[in-house]
Amino acid sequence: MRKIIHIDMDAFYASVEQRDNPELKGKPVAVGGSSDRGVVAAASYEARKFGVRSAMPSSIAARKCPDLIFIKPRFDAYKAVSNQIREIFFEYTDLVEPLSLDEAYLDVTHNKMNMPSATLIAREIKSKIKEKTQLTASAGISINKFLAKTASDVNKPDGLFLIPPDQAEAYIESLPIERFFGIGKVTAEKMHKMGIKNGLDLKKYSESDLAIRFGKSGRYYYRIARAIDDREVNPHRIRKSLGAENTFLHDLTQPDEIRKELENIKDILINRMKRSSTKGKTLTMKVKFHDFQQITRSKTITKWIENENQVTSLYEELLTTFDTSDVKIRLLGLSISNLNHEIEETASYQLTLKF
Template identity: 55%
Template sequence: MVTPAHRKIIHVDMDAFYASVEQRDNPDLRGKPLAVGGSRQRGVVAAASYEARQYGVYSAMASSIAIRKCPDLIFVKPRFDVYKAVSAQIRAVFAEHTDLIEPLSLDEAYLDVTDATSSERTATQLARVLKERIRQETGLTASAGVSYNKFLAKLASDYNKPDGLYVIKPHQGLDFVAKLAVGQFHGIGRVTAARLNELGIFTGFDLRQQSEAYLTQQFGKVGHHYYCIARAIDERPVTPNRIRKSVGSETTFEQDLTDEPDLLAQLGPLIDDVWSYCERTGIRGRTVTLKVKYGDFQQITRSRTLLSPAGSRAVIEQTITQLLQSVLPVDKGIRLLGVSLSTLQTANATPTGQLRLDL
């Protein structure tokens, strides 16, 4: 039996994937600040090239803000069919070396290479091989993190981007985590990081000083997860063919919103994100959910379950619009909206107008 400390996990993350594909296929775009997404007033950046990131442009940013930060920003419409094809090439490279592959998205995956390594070839050497093979097959660069669990491997892949390779060995895990700001932990977003800071918890070391009971009291069930990762513990296996339970997108506004037209305009890009995932994966969902977080951080959700999977963007938009009506008018500002699909299954079902309301 392989103990957690003896596992060998690689996390591979493509560098600015969508934007890099566009620059690869169009030499005129190379070296220029590029955003994949819509340039319209209410558009959203799906991906940004490293040249654009130097101006502070990042994915999920409103296009209007991105243009203010970088007036020379070039917008390119996404080509998900191309990204999916390139992703298949990358997965084929992974499959040459291990069957234990857990894709997280088109551009990143975990690989358990414990049984694919030996005294002649370490996990670090295999990561170099994967990076070079990806470059040969696709003309693109990838960053890789190598460690003994998934949490550390993902942190490591972010450490030397782009085209990076970083290794966290078993005896280095605790010290590596201790030095990180809590906001650098994947899975801890801006709001949670701020809450931790309010509690006097700023680094992984600070987090490790807290008891599991205290973290659970403050954060509920996820407190156990925080307790573990502060100690560099993550026993989750790499799971091939991982079944996704839901797909969603959300955004936090710079100013709280109350007017229906403004709220509807912000929902459009979120619906685009969800439907784009459906189109490129062939996955459909029956349950449509609207998430609303108010300025005072009160959060509610409203859901409707269709009799068959949503077969078009229009069905999702219609359902979300009706769900929004159920929370209007608002007597306090809304700071966040989210759209998600659940009860997922593969496509081939047709949409229906008959709905069941779950409020």
């Protein structure tokens, strides 16, 4: 039985800004662009009281909170703080799986301090983070990643919550389906129509029923409803995709405008691919319209996508899958997936199999 901790920094970007600028303390802060086309990257807890959330258009956030203070992101500063926090994690275990700059899983089943209690380790880590960075973190502790992630969200901010092994399944049974990690708004609405309001309702469905309704994800839902999650904490997590996107100050309405912007995005993507020695076999184009409706189009080929001509040819093909003659586009993005790093990782594991 594993001992897993999930550490999640509280309103990380906004908290760093409030720490570095004392005049912002206690005030509603949004990290992100303030223009009509801007998007909130993070919101302080003072802003969240007004309903401001990350990924919300800045124009909507400003209407919800007229006194909202917009701050331009400083990703170098956030990364520096993230590195400080990660150093603290490594004092306890090398099994650290970062999910982003502000959260990570830790497997402390066998830890460097030989401490028997994961809860005490989580409490120490929180204390050291506060001492070193003047920021607060929330921690969830349990027997697997799903439960630890769920627990870290219970008492935010500055929370610490344990889901013990003997209470895990009962806790999941009482958990509202909207709070299941991995179940988004659309899926939750679909489940509500099926009469699924919480984990206990979800358990009433067989694995095959859920697979029929939700595909591969259905098997995942079947297992987590029973508090089963066998995923290991992976310190060498492999990137699944690489991309670039742009939100425009004015809607794109002409095919020539769309192609020009896709060329710019393609150049950024190619540069990122070269810097990381990445190539892939699937190109995905993301399109968000003026009303925030979004579509994606993908194309997979047998050869590696690794140069500008290939990307241009593929996005031109994807453009033909929808009508661009009467559109208003606020965002375009290109990304590659089915990456060479994933193939190499799979191959290395295959070579170690014993028969």
